[in-house]
Amino acid sequence: MLGLIPNPAVGNFQGHYQQALAYLRRSQFASQIIQDLENAPQHIGILVQANGGSEYIPPYRNRCPHYLDGGLIVWNYTSTMNTTDFASNDPRLGPNEPHRQDAPWLREQSWGAWLMEGVFGPRTRVGQLSEAMGLLHEMGHAMQYLTDAAGFQNLDANNLMELENLNVSAIEATVAQELRSAGANEGIRWDYQHQGHYPGGNAWPNWLRWIHE
Numbered sequence: 416m417l418g419l420i421p422n423p424a425v426g427n428f429q430g431h432y433q434q435a436l437a438y439l440r441r442s443q444f445a446s447q448i449i450q451d452l453e454n455a456p457q458h459i460g461i462l463v464q465a466n467g468g469s470e471y472i473p474p475y476r477n478r479c480p481h482y483l484d485g486g487l488i489v490w491n492y493t494s495t496m497n498t499t500d501f502a503s504n505d506p507r508l509g510p511n512e513p514h515r516q517d518a519p520w521l522r523e524q525s526w527g528a529w530l531m532e533g534v535f536g537p538r539t540r541v542g543q544l545s546e547a548m549g550l551l552h553e554m555g556h557a558m559q560y561l562t563d564a565a566g567f568q569n570l571d572a573n574n575l576m577e578l579e580n581l582n583v584s585a586i587e588a589t590v591a592q593e594l595r596s597a598g599a600n601e602g603i604r605w606d607y608q609h610q611g612h613y614p615g616g617n618a619w620p621n622w623l624r625w626i627h628e
Contacts, residue, residue, distance in 0.1 A: 417453050420462045420487075428463040431492040435547035442593035448554055448586065452561075457485030459557055465493050469549045471556035475568060486560055488553040496544040498604040542602025548591065555586035579607035 422428050439445040452459055460483045472479045472487040479487045544552075559582060560567045570578035583604060591603040604610070 416455060416457075416485075417449075417459050417461060420460045422463055425463050425465050425492070428492075432461065432463055432490075432550075435490075435492065435550050438545070438547045438599070439551055439590070439594075441597045441599060442590045444586075444593055445551055445590045448551070448558055448590075452485075452554060452557055455485060455561055457561060458483050459485035460487045462487065462489045463492050464489065465491065467491055469494060469553055471553040471560075473556075473560050473567065473571065486557055488550070488557060490550045490553060492546055492550075494549050495546055496549065496602070496610060498542050498544055498602045498609055542604075544591075544602045544604070545599075548587065548601065551590055552582065552587050555582040558586065576607060583607045 419429060419432060425431070436449060439449065460480065467489070469488075469490045472489065474484050474486050556567075556578075559578070567578065570581075583606065588603055588605060591601050594601040595603070
């Protein structure tokens, strides 16, 4: 079950949380995730804060209170995230579709981005993940843990990027697509590291990632 942890440092933390839930429930998949977490026998705490990062703290970590056997979600309700992706990373697009003029992405209006597009093809989209999507992302981690605790702990220890990308591709991106279909101006990414609004950065196509790294 989900439970808010009182935080006097954040005025109306209950309101911020309920507002985020109302937005996320415009997605059928997000609604199901929220319901599954609310109905889970494990106790999952949610701490709303106005600074710092958002994160999911699994129950095996010392920073998670012992009575939260489903983990702790720390959510910064003021935090958004800029995203940029290449069309070649969009699993919905075929081999030739990144070069379509009507493909569903927004082009970055900067000389550096134009140069990158001329060499590597159009960038998928420039957007911004909303504050509520930050909450949803951490809820996705909670679902990952509740579904397969041993597998979660193994990836957490040995392949954190795989853990993050499973969450992004299976949960976050699915919810983002449903929210966009419902008329929301929601950002989207296909890879956890595809962040920022600058040419290159972490948004290289997968086949060029080795150059960037």
